[in-house]
Amino acid sequence: MIQRIAFLLLFFVAALQAQETKTRVALAGDSTVTDKAGWGAAFAKLLGPQSECLNFAAGGQSTKSFREGKTKPWQKVLDSKPAFVLIQFGHNDMPGKGEHRETDPATTYRENLIRYIDEARAVGAKPIIVTSVVRRLFIDGKIRGEVGPWAEAAKKVGEDKKVPVVNLYERSMALHNEMGPEKSDSFNPLGKDGKPSDHTHLNEQGAQVIAGIIAEEIRKVEPDLAKLLK
Numbered sequence: 001m002i003q004r005i006a007f008l009l010l011f012f013v014a015a016l017q018a019q020e021t022k023t024r025v026a027l028a029g030d031s032t033v034t035d036k037a038g039w040g041a042a043f044a045k046l047l048g049p050q051s052e053c054l055n056f057a058a059g060g061q062s063t064k065s066f067r068e069g070k071t072k073p074w075q076k077v078l079d080s081k082p083a084f085v086l087i088q089f090g091h092n093d094m095p096g097k098g099e100h101r102e103t104d105p106a107t108t109y110r111e112n113l114i115r116y117i118d119e120a121r122a123v124g125a126k127p128i129i130v131t132s133v134v135r136r137l138f139i140d141g142k143i144r145g146e147v148g149p150w151a152e153a154a155k156k157v158g159e160d161k162k163v164p165v166v167n168l169y170e171r172s173m174a175l176h177n178e179m180g181p182e183k184s185d186s187f188n189p190l191g192k193d194g195k196p197s198d199h200t201h202l203n204e205q206g207a208q209v210i211a212g213i214i215a216e217e218i219r220k221v222e223p224d225l226a227k228l229l230k
Helices: 002-020 040-044 073-079 108-122 148-161 168-187 204-221
Strands: 023-029 051-055 084-088 126-130
Touching: 023 073, 040 051, 040 204, 073 108, 084 108, 108 126, 108 148, 126 148, 126 204, 148 168, 168 204
Parallel strands: 023 051, 023 084, 084 126
Antiparallel strands: none
């Protein structure tokens, strides 16, 4: 009996030590990054066993509300002490989202991203900017791209702060322009009526494709994180 207890204790200690040695990757963003409606869970599956992915993204978040909202998810990101932080916002920073979320791409959006970068670095994490995935809304057969100014601002912040940038906006726009409106609907989650009418969020197929694009870009811009990919 004593030997069995000792064995179990050793097992739990070993399990805890193994967990502590894993490299932690944190995700910060809006609903398009979450596990249920975005690419978060699909991306986590692309990471090897030597890492763990913590997804702090939440629906309706912008660069402003993610820091200042009641739940303050950004502080939770910092408290998790990650080695890497992937940061993607933009959709809810746009006009019409309310004063508690809206930002200007040239000023407040840029300032918020810079603060995220500086604070991530202060806790020893490597920040990675991910530009917004496009909404699959078309005009004359081409993606409208209304979140473009925020994506461009994020790219510029990455250049100025010497932070790796995954240009998901550009890659996802090229993908869906090639697919066209009808095929792009294959990424749409089913609504309550059972029809795929949501052109912003991702079903499982869409999440896998987008996560794969992110992994491809990480291999180009962040070799240390690339080593954790399968």
